[in-house]
Amino acid sequence: MIPRQMRSVWFVLACAVLALLVVFLVWPLFNLLSASVATVKGTNQSGWATFLAEAKYRDALFNTLLLGAIVTAASTVIGVSLAYLTARFDFPFKALIAMLPLTTLIVPEVIAAQTWLMMLGNNGLITTLLGSAGIPLPSFYGWPGLVIVMTFIYYTYVYIGTLAAIRGFDVQLEEAAQSLGTSPATSRLKVMVPVVMPAILATSLLVFTLVVGNFAVATILGHKVQLLSVLTYLSFVSEVGADPVMQSTLASASIGIVAVVLFLQRWIVARKRYEIVQGRGARATTLKGLPAIALAAAALVVVVVSVLPLVTVVAGAFTHTRGPVMYWGQFSLASIERVFVNAPDPIINTLLYASTATMIGIVLSVIASYVVVKKRNVLTPAIDYLIMLPMAISGTVLGIGLVMTFNTGWLAMTSTAAIIVVAYVVRRLPFGVRNASSTLYNIPNSIEEASISLGVPPLASFFKVILPLMAPAIGAAAVLTWTTTVSELSASVVVYSAGRETTPIQIFRLIDTGLNGRASAYGLALVVMILVPIFIAVKFFKLELFTAK
């Protein structure tokens, strides 16, 4: 007799999800990893031997690790201090800081890099202003740009993670420490810091992996600084297929780094998770006078710098330009017209691919999370693991794997729109699944059983009872998936073909040629595509986008 769990419709769906994951994730990764041990063309050594032999690659490895360390440290300092200050103190403009997590969501990396260049690049507004005043600025390209831009993108991750941990901390522990004779400051140091530390470490390490995998900022601002992600991409595009071994080796190297870091993260989280049994959150102290002004000013600086890309991109879109030169202060609709009237294809492509990917992704997320959380069977541990795997792979790496795998053969998809959609779906699946599962854990099994006991078959019970309860989470997941998919660059730029440019790809190409006016106009389009669904979701459907994190 076939066991009951294998006769259910959920087992069939679990099989389908697993099959999709194997074809579109495991297989490409396998191809990528196995190619890295082959012999490099024109030499007689393997990819790994070349990697270790050539200075270019060793530099890239070193620079990548160094950049990761610097950005992680800087993001942690900013993120943790902001989190601590907002959790424990009240000061003017504090409400603005609460909006910071939004900025990372609505400012795509490519726009962040572009707008920083428009301000501080060689022809940047601030650079020229200060230059004409006799103050020459050092070049923004290379280390300064990489560190500043990445830090201001990634510190929000640390901020969100740390804030949650500090808010969850029970102040009674601090009071207990004081009652035992330590001073308030020492108590905080000895009691709160160890409890909050795992959350800080976990998010810091996440930032490290994101820096290692970062493509947009690294490519646009890296200039002469060799970085793994840039070299990986370049070895792929230089002459497509000319150096498949090297691209695999470089991709595998970044997979290796991220794998080690993620392993470290899991180890820390598993070993050092303290349970706060019951908590009384700290009451925020209201600051007055100089400290309040100082804090408000510091917070404002962070907020302004974080929001600056948005302002710049809007301004840039309406500024008169000639070639790469921006005539700041001179209003013009030329860029807008060029983009929206003459060349709207990237926008249309984005809408088409991202909406398809979001729909597929959400259906898959709901099925996968339901199977993993509620209908466990022999397959679900594999699904559970594989579905989170894309978090550990950079977009560039995933894209190269997909191209290598679906270039030829029974499922040739290269130069179709399908491969872009596949890349989107696979990359964003972890977010959708995480969102959907978090609500599922809160829906007791008895709800579904109650429906079954009242005579409704299991699958119908799912649609009638469970799905309506998941609806808000599905809505939030859909909006988040959409916003992150619309701005996806690193995988799509690898798998796209001529005529299928998406908006971020087009922006990326325009920055390369220095056409910042048009890039800004596309940037504006992108921000609108991101903001409209968020606005509708929050305003009309009362979705809570930032609680399910």
Add this chain to the structure above:
Amino acid sequence: MARISIEGLSVSFGGARVIDGLQLEIPRGAFFTLLGPSGCGKTTLLRAIAGFIEPDAGSLRFDDQDMTRVPAHRRGIGMVFQDYALFPDKTVFDNVAYGLRARKLEPAVIKAKVGTYLERVGMSGFDARFPAALSGGQRQRVALARALVIEPQVLLMDEPLSNLDAKLRVQIRESISDLQREVGITTVFVTHDQEEALALSDRIALMNEGRIEQIGAPESIYTAPATAFVADFIGAANLIEADVLGPGPLPRQAVLRLDGRELVVFADGPVTAGKALLAARPEDLRLAAPDAATPNALPGTIERRRYLGFKVSYRVRLPGGRVLAVDLHGQAKEPYAEGQSVSVVFDPRASILVTR
């Protein structure tokens, strides 16, 4: 309304046997309680009857229909869950109408039936409320109406009172009992609370480690526990190791030796000489002045006295070192003091030989 027959039922989870070859017959219309400590398999058995768990072996019948392989939604059961399991996005009316709509009844019929059952559970007028706007007791009443409105063959209740506070528990318990008698439905009720089981049930099956230790009416389970486990689980019992000498002067009696004295006790089975366990409830023991002539008594010393209002609890140490709990109810004329010597008197009808 159906009779439930279970034969040779076995259930295992991941290789561990949770229920092992269980036999059970639940009469039509009975209020039947599965009682036992957590992990004894009572909820598993209930869920197997509901069809949420598939047994490895054995059969389950409602009257003459074989239900062993029938999926849960076609068994015609009504189920009440510990956490109420009301659909949070549906109103009280829609919750109760849910099963009727699944049966494709006419809207007018649905309306009438929902009204009737909401009235029966005392929840008329709450139709438009959402579960979140109800108290725990109200939620459980709605859950009960929802389970009963489909007129199921059997009603299954999984610790339905355990999330309620003590006062409400008694109140809802009474409603459940009244309603069950009124509807006359075969009911299987799972609980770990012995008072609940005693108060509600026609019959109780006391379960332990996936087996049934004893089935019987509340009185017989309480007064004639068959095993040490039953004696200890229901009420409190002094369990004393003793040497059985042989049958007693009357039928269903045994004589045993304890601390050098001979005691006549109740024995509900064949009596063989040797070691045995004696179960005696604290409230079935009496205290008397120390007198070697007192029949059926053991000498002892009061070690601790606790005044509890409606009773006084004594801890009495026997010369052999054993400690007995003795409860005296009402106004004990002579409150025994700590350190005082006494005789502990055993009632031959209420001191019982049990198997281990």
